[in-house]
Amino acid sequence: MRLAQLSKNQREVAEAVRIVPLKKRVSMIAGADVARNGKYLFGSMAVLSFPELLLLDESHAEQREPIPYVPGFLSYRELPVLAKAFSRLKKKPDLILVDGQGIAHPRRLGLASHLGVVLGVPTIGCAKSHLYGDYEMPEDARGSYTFLKSKNNRIGLVLRTRNNVKPLFISPGHLIDLDGCLCILLSVTPRYRIPEPIRQAHRMAGSRARSA
DNA sequence: GCGACAG
């Protein structure tokens, strides 16, 4: 599979991405993450109540890695195992927090956006580092943020979730907008740098990958 | 040609 072909596919799928205000009231938020062990990928989803953040459900899946990691094409590697994990959830979340970018992507189709379109569920991309877009570093205090921009458009946020700790790169995935992301993020990040739903999914995927 | 480059 050539990257030029995948790029074309990304541009097509990206046309289905909808950046609009959240519709439903949110009562369940899932975190999604993938861990690796050799040639296998382990995907986990943790569903937490909102705003209480208590674990309500979890699901897991594993599969051989489709393609190696290539910056800009992460979804073709991690989306399959996450979609499989999602199908195994008993409780379907109102929103999914994904470890990666949303529309803050060269072709507006980061993992969170791609997963959102495929599942038809609202998603937010929560990346630990920068991939795409221009920005200024936000102040050091938790809650401080600046905008991620592309051609004079605001495509995401660079948000400090803890004092004096590297900021997160947040961008809408699908069926949500910037205000929605901002409204949700700090509430799901009460103690650590990483949003609680993603932290839990990260630990689940990691432990399963290690014991395989 | 050079630098940047989610996980």
Add this chain to the structure above:
DNA sequence: ATCTTGTCGC
């Protein structure tokens, strides 16, 4: 992503 103990700071 992953390899990994102690250590600095609130």
